[in-house]
Amino acid sequence: MLIKQRKASDESENNVTSEWAYLNRRKLMLGAGAALIGAGAALSDLQRRDAGPRELGSLDFSQNPAFRPDEVVTPEAAVTRYNNFYEFGVSKEDPFINAWRLQTSPWSVTVDGFTDKPGTYAFEDLVDMNALQERIYRLRCVEAWSMVIPWIGVPLASIIKKLAPTSDAKYVVFETLADPAQMPGIRWPVIDWPYQEGLRMDEAMNDLAFIAVGLFGKEIPNQNGAPMRLVTPWKYGFKSIKSIVRITFSDTQPTTSWMKTGPSEYGFFSNVNPEVSHPRWSQARERRIGEFGRRDTLKFNGYGEEVADLYAGMDLRKYF
Secondary structure, eight states: OOOOOOOOOOOOGGGSOOHHHHHHHHHHHHHHHHHHOOOHHHHHHHHHHHTOSOOOOBOOOEEOGGGOOSSOOOOHHHHHHSOOOGGGOSSTTHHHHHGGGOOOSSOEEEEEESBSSOEEEEHHHHSOTTSOEEEEEEEEOTTSEEEEEEEEEEEHHHHHHHHOBOTTOOEEEEEEOOOTTTOGGGGSOSSSSSOEEEEEHHHHTSTTOEEEEEETTEEOOGGGTTTOEEEOTTBBGGGSOOSEEEEEEESSOOOOHHHHHOTTTOOSSOBOOTTSOBTTBOOSEEEETTOSSOEEOOGGGGOHHHHGGGGTTOOTTTOO
16 A cells, blocks of 8 residues: 655652753753764764754644533643653653654554454555544543643544454554664563553544544644554543554453553553552542642543443443
């Protein structure tokens, strides 16, 4: 298939690196690097970093009034500079610093498993760029911090319908790119790479499940999961897998990356639930990035009306 080109626990808000601090620290690093590194390839690498992240194109989209909470949107600088993306490093600022390496165009996704349409798809064949909509969702992370983010993308259901899963498909499994040449964090065995996540099929088809390709009116930055990432706002943030390169339709529940890494801490469903504590901290309250103080955590992150029926009759303390 032809691949077409695209245009280009609890943290303090004080940990969000300011632009001034980042740029000045980077100048110091570059100065030291120029003095210490004699190899031309290494110097070229530093010069490329100094050029900054790729230029983000603006997107045409409609606004979805059904998903516009009456809440203050988190500042763009925090959303794009305070991330979990361990492929680029485990510190919150590492993705912003290191993700410039990621090449997002052309981009393809392998589709396999129980589907009538397996194959390798170009990004443009999966995402209808003429049908983008903005949805403002809350994002709640397991470390007890949260944000309010204006995502741009398409419902996951619209992509799944294109891929024609068979009746045997009970789960959809996603996989992130794992390329050590582009992702320095891959060199460390933080998890069993590549990163994998999954949803039950009825969760994936729920209207809240979203494939994001943009933020704040522009293409999604590399550190936020370019060129396409999952957004499941009723679940903890690690379920919203980034930089997707594989979609597999499975008849069995997958063992996802964090389930392998910490089975007593991370379950398959990972629904936001203030009644179920992480083994090392409470999930009853959260810190909204950009605010002082804490607020009560809402069950299903406040989206119970849309998703609670998916779990009717389930013991959510057992199936966490």
